[in-house]
Amino acid sequence: METRDAAGRSVSNEWLGRVMQEPVHPHPAPGSTARAAAQTDVLVVGGGHAGIEAALAAARLGARATLVSFRIDRVGEMSCNPAIGGLGKGQIVREVDALGGAMGRVADATGIQFRMLNTGKGAAVRAPRCQSDRHLYRAAALAAVEEAEGVELVEGAVVGLVLEERAGGPGVRGVRLADGRELTAPAVVLTTGTFLRAVMHTGESQVAGGRVGEASADGLSDDVARLGLRLARLKTGTPPRLDAKSIDWERLEEQGGDADPRPFSFGNAAPFPGLPQVPCHVTYTSERTHEIIRANIHRAPMYAGRIHGVGPRYCPSVEDKVMRFADKDRHQIFVEPEGLTTDAIYVNGVSTSLPAEVQEAFIHTVEGLENARFLRHGYAVEYDFVRPSQLADTLAVRAVPGLFLAGQINGTSGYEEAAGQGLIAGANAALWVQDRAPFVLKRHEAYVGVMVDDLIVSDPSEPYRMFSSRAEYRLLLRQDNADRRLTRRAAAIGLAPREAADAAGRKEARIRAAIDLLGASFVAGGRSRIEILRRPEASFADVADGLPALLELALDREEKEAVEIDVKYEGYIERQEENVARLAKQEATEIPADLDYASLTGLASEAREKLAQLKPRTLGAASRIDGVRPPDVSLLAIHIERRRRERAGT
């Protein structure tokens, strides 16, 4: 307990805050003249989960934000599964909420089934997930944008970037719309998802476009390539949608939500859950299903060699599952409602790009789906992404002043990952325009920080999805403490509301007070209540009995859990904090931007190539680059130190 200060931050983190270098924008601010001449401050292209958070974050920071979307009625669309959260992802939603973002509140208002996952495996890997009503989600997300002060919505197809020559190369000044209009802004945030040079595949048929019924953005893709940015291709898939009326529900296993559902949002004041709750269902593929898929595998675009992009290993198509896990005789299928007022059913687990008739044939072999009617067939999308190693930790493109990228355009997958990046990109675009210090989260501070750091030091070879194992300081980054970790910091720059920060402060103080009370109270045998609570099987209720002062604190459910976790994880958390401190020096050592890697003779050639290409800003980032080994990092450290001494000596 002594390792925390009055504000509840650990002292070692305080210390870190001092020793770690402050992050910097990669380009000098555009200046007030450029800002005054432009129509808006931050122009966000794309109204998906990244774009929404980017525009809202910029506006919260006091910048003028404009969001341009193909179709306003598609803002907040859930292009794939109608669900928010999940393992590794639920933590991001909680962080986005703690940072003032909209995703958590929208999900709370439109969720039709809430579950806490992984409850038996420990507090650090517990994660919330909900099924959403797709239509209501979209409406609530659009409402959040429309109601936000300082955000303007523009409908239009962006066909290109407006560039201008600046010292050191071209900069971005705005975007061009299909109708010939130009929108100008010193900062442009691209959140175009899978729409760059997008091709949809269903069996042998190919259609240009990033989502059913929507066009591809090829002009933009050309402009991005013209800027000299390196692109690569990825693919992602989506399963068929079925008609609820055609499913034999009696034959499926029912899977309900939690009896005591929890909201994503920390400040959730609305009645929760706000919508009626519904069950999901589970069924399985059969040997017959697998036979049909195997017999038609040559007609699957990826197996037939038509798709060149790499698909995700963690969310494979049903073709992949059947071919790669040949020993499994069945695979699970989650039958998920898309909403309360629609008959559309999302069949999670059978994403496919097989021809329509093959999809129908294999789906009809699944128990309960024998007579299922297809509302839409599954398809795969192949698209361009910008190799994210060209980004700074603010998600600004290092080579192009004024350009920021977030979401699937950076090679990531998932609404939550997109939202986290959108928030960081939008906030930093605003801060850059306003000539204020950037807002960067570090690996030990947030999953969002882990994600950004991962992206900028390595180019994903499959769509990047968050896993809790990516976070080496996972015990510090829990879904339950996102507000305690982040809200006060966000509020300090205006990113989160003051009241939310006050609430997080009060929560922290109450938790501390409870722990102090438990530490000062002894039971028979001379042991403190803290010691008892530390045992794996003990719960808060076990130690709260007969401690009136504790009852007077009237902790809510979340706070009681936080007390339990803080006490049980204390030793481990301290060790992680020590590790953070130990690595701080390396983490903070800045690599001079003009360092000539070619002159460092000791570097292994792979390391030299990657370092020269990725130009990591700190030794910590360098050490995480794949192919850079410890001797290379030592050599860099020694070189930097020698150079510093030489400069100091002269």
Added chain:
Amino acid sequence: MKATIAAIASAPGGARRGVIRISGARAADIVRACCRVDGAPPTLAERLFFEARFDDGHGEQPALLLWMPGPRSFTREDVAELHLSGSPPLLACALARTLELGAEPAAPGEFTRRAFESGRIDLTRAEGVLALIEASSEHERRAATALLVGGLDGRIAALREGLDGLRALCEASLDFDESDTGHVPTGELAAGARAVEEGLAEALTWEDRRAQQSGLPRIVLAGLPNAGKSALFNRLTGAEHAEQSIVSGLAGTTRDARAADWVVGGIACRLVDTAGDDPRADPRADWGADRAAQERTGEERSAADVLLWVVDASAPPADAPAAAEPRRSVLVWNKIDLARDAAPSARLLAAAHEHVAVSAATGTGLADLGLAAARALGVAGGAAPSGLGRELHARHKACLAEAHRQLGEARANLDAGAPLDLYAESLRAATASLDRITGRTTPDDLLDRIFSRFCIGK
């Protein structure tokens, strides 16, 4: 660009042949400026061994020139070795000449540091080189050679692989829900954990044996039966030690030499307890066993770097033991709790470097005893300054033991119902402990400490 470095790489003191080693981009220029092969500067295109003439600016002498162009050299830089006459003044002149020609004197350990930095060797190998240089005896040299050829890093790599596999299982279990393909049954995890723990335990024993072979400085307890040697041994090495000596009021209980680690003045040592000097004092004499014990005691004493000669202050002997070398001996005036006013005689004092009054029973004076032993180790020479190979063993062992402890504790917690995310955390910590051995996560200060101990020229 790194400086080109040069140093005398052969052992100091006149040997028949001496070696100047040069490493760096300017090595070729330097060699061409001071060496002639067949009357002309050598071409140095490929790896070669030349007969040459070396000119130190004052006169020529015959030399063998070994040229190893980078990256096919120890440092991955261009390396030249000049094998010259071993006369120290001539070697000094030759080195001075290479420095005139633009080389910089190599810092201690700099050649090896460059090899490590270029990825040529990992940390255990670098340590092997170091130990080899400092090896003062044939068996130490053998142990160092084993370290150099990768005995340890091979083992660590295997352990690391097992641990990585276990971590992958565990993480998969955390990152996928029960229904997913990646979920792992707990039984499989437990089996993997046991295998890794056993591997670590085995490596620990192995490392322990190696430390004994390479010989930590040996501090030997000697003295008459019932002088309190074993009580002292237990006190100094921790009473709960597994190899605890049997202590009884009855003289002559200790038959076998027992040993345990004892750190004095920052140096890891082996503290050895021996049987008493005088078997005739044992009323339960079993002569055969006693004779064997006496022989071992003799061996231990002759192998001792420092002798702690324990004397019962309440019943001191008249004479010092025969054959003890006073400058390596400390007189331990024990049982002062029983004989407050007694003082050792001049004769006893003369037989030791210094004396310390202690009570093994109460613990009085033990800190002073540690300091006295460290001083004696320093006076004895050899052992203390060249204790580096031993330091390394102590470091490896500590890292292995830490990893083993973390895993064992974590599994016990898991069995007691602690959540899996905490177990995963312990696996991560254990991996970090292992990585400290091979230098994968070695902090810079440790690197500096290790490299500064290298002698110039290697």
